[in-house]
Amino acid sequence: MKDKQEILKMEICECGEKNVAEAIEIFQNTSLPFKKAKKLVTECNKSCCRAALMKIYDMKQFGRFDYDEIAFVIEQRLERLKRLSEGV
Amino acid sequence: MYNYEWDRLKTWLDQYGAIDESIQSPQEITRLDLSGNNLRSLPESIGILSHLLVLNLSNNKLNSLPEVMKNLSRLSNLDIRRNSFTQLPDILEHIPLRSLNASSNKISDISVLAQCPSLRVLDLSSNLLENIDNVFAPDNELRTLNVSSNYIKDMKNAFSSLTKIVRLNLNGNLITEIPHAIGVLGEIEELDITDNRLQTIDEAFFALDVERVDLSSNRLSSLHLHSLESLEEIILDENTFTSLSIDESFAPYLKEFSCESCGLKEFLLPASNALELLCYSCNEIQTVPDAIEKYVHLSWLDIDGNNIEDLPDSLANLSYLNTLYVNGNPLSEKSKKIIAIRNPEICDMNMKTGITIQKAKESDLSQMAELLSVLFAIETDFDIDFDKQYAGIKQLYEYEGVDLLVAKDEYIVVGMITMQRLISSAEGGFVGQIEDLVVKEEYRKMGIGSRLINKMRSIAQEYGYKRIQLAADVDNANALQFYNRRGFHKTHLSIYHYIVS
Numbered sequence: 001m002k003d004k005q006e007i008l009k010m011e012i013c014e015c016g017e018k019n020v021a022e023a024i025e026i027f028q029n030t031s032l033p034f035k036k037a038k039k040l041v042t043e044c045n046k047s048c049c050r051a052a053l054m055k056i057y058d059m060k061q062f063g064r065f066d067y068d069e070i071a072f073v074i075e076q077r078l079e080r081l082k083r084l085s086e087g088v
Numbered sequence: 089m090y091n092y093e094w095d096r097l098k099t100w101l102d103q104y105g106a107i108d109e110s111i112q113s114p115q116e117i118t119r120l121d122l123s124g125n126n127l128r129s130l131p132e133s134i135g136i137l138s139h140l141l142v143l144n145l146s147n148n149k150l151n152s153l154p155e156v157m158k159n160l161s162r163l164s165n166l167d168i169r170r171n172s173f174t175q176l177p178d179i180l181e182h183i184p185l186r187s188l189n190a191s192s193n194k195i196s197d198i199s200v201l202a203q204c205p206s207l208r209v210l211d212l213s214s215n216l217l218e219n220i221d222n223v224f225a226p227d228n229e230l231r232t233l234n235v236s237s238n239y240i241k242d243m244k245n246a247f248s249s250l251t252k253i254v255r256l257n258l259n260g261n262l263i264t265e266i267p268h269a270i271g272v273l274g275e276i277e278e279l280d281i282t283d284n285r286l287q288t289i290d291e292a293f294f295a296l297d298v299e300r301v302d303l304s305s306n307r308l309s310s311l312h313l314h315s316l317e318s319l320e321e322i323i324l325d326e327n328t329f330t331s332l333s334i335d336e337s338f339a340p341y342l343k344e345f346s347c348e349s350c351g352l353k354e355f356l357l358p359a360s361n362a363l364e365l366l367c368y369s370c371n372e373i374q375t376v377p378d379a380i381e382k383y384v385h386l387s388w389l390d391i392d393g394n395n396i397e398d399l400p401d402s403l404a405n406l407s408y409l410n411t412l413y414v415n416g417n418p419l420s421e422k423s424k425k426i427i428a429i430r431n432p433e434i435c436d437m438n439m440k441t442g443i444t445i446q447k448a449k450e451s452d453l454s455q456m457a458e459l460l461s462v463l464f465a466i467e468t469d470f471d472i473d474f475d476k477q478y479a480g481i482k483q484l485y486e487y488e489g490v491d492l493l494v495a496k497d498e499y500i501v502v503g504m505i506t507m508q509r510l511i512s513s514a515e516g517g518f519v520g521q522i523e524d525l526v527v528k529e530e531y532r533k534m535g536i537g538s539r540l541i542n543k544m545r546s547i548a549q550e551y552g553y554k555r556i557q558l559a560a561d562v563d564n565a566n567a568l569q570f571y572n573r574r575g576f577h578k579t580h581l582s583i584y585h586y587i588v589s
Binding site: 028029030031032035036045046047050051060061062063064065072076080083 | 546
């Protein structure tokens with residue numbers, strides 16, 4: 001299991017080249033609704049990292065970050081991408 | 089009489105803190121939470137919990153359930169998400185489950201569901217399902233089904249066994265079409281097919297009684313919206329339409345319509361006069377039609393990131409419009425005046441950028457003391473006295489166990505919040521007492537208060553505080569609403585003051 005510092009360094013968005021710590025920082029520094037706040041992180045309109053970012057955004061709204069959950073969602077997405085690239 | 093099995097099970101449950109000491113017999117256990125214990129198996133003796141209604145086994149390492157669980161004849165709610173199951177356990181056919189959460193496993197075999205007709209709520213999201221054809225019992229009771237983030241490619245033969253479904257989530261699959269068979273979903277209210285590969289939608293879809301539909305992030309290029317008489321909300325974001333049209337018959341009671349990042353050149357007007365939210369953000373629209381004034385209930389308009397220069401005068405007549413996003417348009421001065429006349433509560437054009445939330449420095453204290461005057465002008469229990477305020481804020485700054493945050497627009501303090509560490513005998517540890525949350529009048533409605541409190545809540549989490557608490561003036565309706573919306577709940581306690589000197 002990864003510790004908090006490792007999770008904060010995990011890349012969450014390839015398009016915007018942001019890690020978890022940066023995404024949290026961006027969300028904490030905006031009051032925009034999710035759809036707009038997401039673009040501050042991703043700098044694009046794609047939905048590939050939407051699920052993970054939405055978790056972080058919701059956690060920001062509730063004021064409590066579950067880092068294990070964040071790591072799980074990111075790893076799950078990477079596994080999915082791998083499976084799709086293998087032609088599932 | 090001594091019950092050996094119960095004694096063993098009780099000892100096992102005790103080590104996970106799953107039951108309290110007052111429990112004397114297995115029949116007293118109706119709810120059991122064994123989540124997050126790295127369990128690889130369950131003891132056979134779990135079968136004696138004949139009165140168990142709810143069992144949470146999430147976040148473990150289980151890949152099977154013991155056969156004896158068939159004795160759990162009252163179990164109606166089972167949570168096995170985030171385990172290591174590759175198939176839904178056969179044992180489920182013997183349990184009268186009403187709700188099953190099996191998300192985030194590696195399940196590809198769900199054939200047992202054909203023997204589970206009483207299920208009403210089923211979550212199979214984030215698994216390895218490639219199809220759900222003919223897997224449900226013929227006369228099942230399923231109302232809510234979540235199969236998001238799987239690998240389902242088509243639903244042609246799946247809908248026929250979902251005739252009672254009310255909420256269906258197909259988000260994040262590989263579906264390319266909404267087939268004719270969808271017409272059998274006579275009870276459907278919510279349908280989420282975002283992030284698939286949809287290219288075509290059969291006409292049968294438009295005859296549904298569905299209320300909320302999300303079709304965003306698909307590959308739709310051509311769509312003629314019509315009928316859908318019960319529809320209240322539709323999201324079409326992130327499709328690249330070459331042709332999108334809306335019939336007069338489309339969704340007469342529609343309240344929310346969103347079509348963001350769809351390459352639209354024209355501002356389409358849904359027929360419904362009940363519209364409350366309209367989003368055409370990030371398109372190529374140049375003109376907002378004068379007829380927008382027909383949406384007398386419109387409270388949220390998002391047209392940022394287009395090519396709009398002129399807004400219609402009629403926009404100023406939309407008296408319910410309190411949220412407006414217009415940045416990223418080459419707006420004329422006249423358009424800006426129209427916005428100023430309407431003066432929506434939240435408007436990105438008026439939002440100041442570059443406001444930062446940071447820990448207070450000694451040089452900020454004087455401005456913070458002044459800012460407290462704004463707060464004390466509202467709170468009738470306090471008098472404004474700069475010297476006292478400065479002395480208090482300075483003492484807080486120097487005191488251990490106190491956090492002070494400020495919102496700054498360059499060098500100006502425009503908002504602040506403080507949190508003091510207290511010890512709670514009720515919680516058995518430290519709690520945070522939040523005070524002095526205030527934002528300058530001209531910087532309100534920009535989310536600065538939210539940012540301050542969110543940041544302070546994450547600081548409290550870092551410290552491991554058990555709770556954060558605050559007091560708010562009973563006459564400050566804005567503050568009470570603000571805290572309620574952010575998850576604070578009102579307690580039964582009242583605050584009393586006794587002046588010592």
